[in-house]
Amino acid sequence: MELELPVFRAYRGTEPPRFASPAELECAKVLDYYDVPWQYEPRTFVLEEDAEGRVTEAFTPDFYLPEQDLYVEITAMKQSLVTRKNRKLRKLRERYPDVRIKLFYRRDLERLAQHFRLDLAS
Amino acid sequence: MHELGAEIARDYAGREPVLVASLKASVVFVADLSRAIPIVHALDFVELAGYGSAGMGGHQQIRVLKDLDLDVRGRDVVLVEDVVDTGLTLHYLVRTLELRRPASVAAVTLLDRPYRRLVDDLPVRYVGFVVPDELFVGYGFDVDERYRELPDLHLLNL
Numbered sequence: 001m002e003l004e005l006p007v008f009r010a011y012r013g014t015e016p017p018r019f020a021s022p023a024e025l026e027c028a029k030v031l032d033y034y035d036v037p038w039q040y041e042p043r044t045f046v047l048e049e050d051a052e053g054r055v056t057e058a059f060t061p062d063f064y065l066p067e068q069d070l071y072v073e074i075t076a077m078k079q080s081l082v083t084r085k086n087r088k089l090r091k092l093r094e095r096y097p098d099v100r101i102k103l104f105y106r107r108d109l110e111r112l113a114q115h116f117r118l119d120l121a122s
Numbered sequence: 123m124h125e126l127g128a129e130i131a132r133d134y135a136g137r138e139p140v141l142v143a144s145l146k147a148s149v150v151f152v153a154d155l156s157r158a159i160p161i162v163h164a165l166d167f168v169e170l171a172g173y174g175s176a177g178m179g180g181h182q183q184i185r186v187l188k189d190l191d192l193d194v195r196g197r198d199v200v201l202v203e204d205v206v207d208t209g210l211t212l213h214y215l216v217r218t219l220e221l222r223r224p225a226s227v228a229a230v231t232l233l234d235r236p237y238r239r240l241v242d243d244l245p246v247r248y249v250g251f252v253v254p255d256e257l258f259v260g261y262g263f264d265v266d267e268r269y270r271e272l273p274d275l276h277l278l279n280l
Contacts, residue, residue, distance in 0.1 A: 009183065033184055034210040035217075036241060068241055102240070 008032045012066060013039045023076040024062055027104070031063070039064040043071075045099070047091045059088045061101055071101040126230060126248050127158025130200060133247075137225075138162050139198040144215065145169035145188065146270070147204035150262035151232045151250075155202060163200075166192045170211060184214055199224045201245075204262055205233040205253075209241035216245060233258065 005025070010032045011017065017040035019025045024040075031038040042064045048057035061071035073089065075082050082105060089103055130139070138161070143152035145167050156165055169188035199219055206212055212229055219227055230248035235255060259265055260272030269276070 030210065031240075034214050035184065036210060036213065065240065068243070070240065070242070072240065 006032075010035050010037045011039070012037045013042060017041075020062075021074070021076055024074050027063065027072075027074050031065070036065060037067050039066065045092050045096060047088060047095060057088075057091075059092055069100060071099065073101065073103045075103065075105060123154050123158045123250075126250060127155060127160065129248060130155075130230065131159050131161045134163070134198055134200070135161060137198050138164065139200050140164040140166055140192055140194055140224075141200050141202050142166050142168055142190065142194075142215075142219070143202040144204075144211070147262045147264065148202050148232070150270075151204055152202045155230065164192060164197075166190050166194075168215065170214070186218070194219065194222050194224045196223065196225050198226045199228070200248075201227065201229040203229060203231040205235065205258075206231045206244065206246055207235045207238050209239045209244050212244050212246070213241040232261075 005016065008028065017028065019028065028038065028040065041060050041062060044058050044060040046055050046058050050056050061073045063072040065072065073085065075085055085103065089101060092099065092101060141152060141156060141163055143149065167188060168186065168190055171185050171187050201212065201215055203212060216227055228245045228247040231246060232250040233253045234246065234249045235253060257278040258275050259269035259278050260274055260276045262270050263275065264270045265278065
């Protein structure tokens with residue numbers, strides 16, 4: 001389903017963002033609301049390569065906040081389903097120790113939703 | 123409260139800072155904090171429209187519902203927050219205040235959740251309690267405008 005996008009003021013990307021979930025869209029709206037510059041999926045990190053140098057595993061965080069130099073990964077999945085994503089983040093931190101990244105879990109989104117009264121029902 | 127007040131009084135001795143509390147949740151906190159700071163200081167309030175508040179319509183951008191009454195140019199400003207979480211609200215407040223050329227801007231918060239920060243470059247100098255990722259009501263904290271009146275903080279079990 002294609003999500004209807006507003007005009008973002010703090011978006012610093014070149015291509016229109018194509019959000020994978022309503023939760024990502026709502027987080028983008030929050031960042032925009034507070035005028036925190038953000039980019040959507042600007043970089044893919046290689047996590048594993050085979051002997052020939054072909055990429056076998058990669059990870060693309062959802063958001064990058066350039067003023068904070070911080071990547072943010074949003075997951076609305078249930079806690080039991082985020083193990084794979086956690087493993088990828090661990091690998092990313094091992095391979096790119098200078099990269100700052102935060103994972104926002106379902107419970108974090110629910111807290112954010114309560115704080116900012118978002119609609120994350122879908 | 124007395125520890126926070128004494129710390130602020132020590133740091134701002136002879137400088138007559140302005141406490142700027144963001145409405146509404148920090149009202150109870152700032153009332154107690156102000157009385158715990160044994161130096162002369164001013165008090166002012168600011169209110170920002172929360173994300174998703176009624177009647178905003180269309181694409182939203184933060185806006186000030188109640189601006190400062192005082193001129194803070196050249197003054198030492200201490201922002202008083204109920205809680206610092208993602209840091210988005212405080213980040214906006216600090217940037218807005220800095221346009222008015224205060225001598226300095228620092229922040230005091232009753233509750234802090236530093237592990238949830240999206241914005242790190244914040245002048246949070248005084249922290250009451252670092253708290254777990256739970257919801258609180260009472261002592262000015264609300265759920266849909268209820269329970270602010272409770273005299274103490276309570277953990278909300280949903």
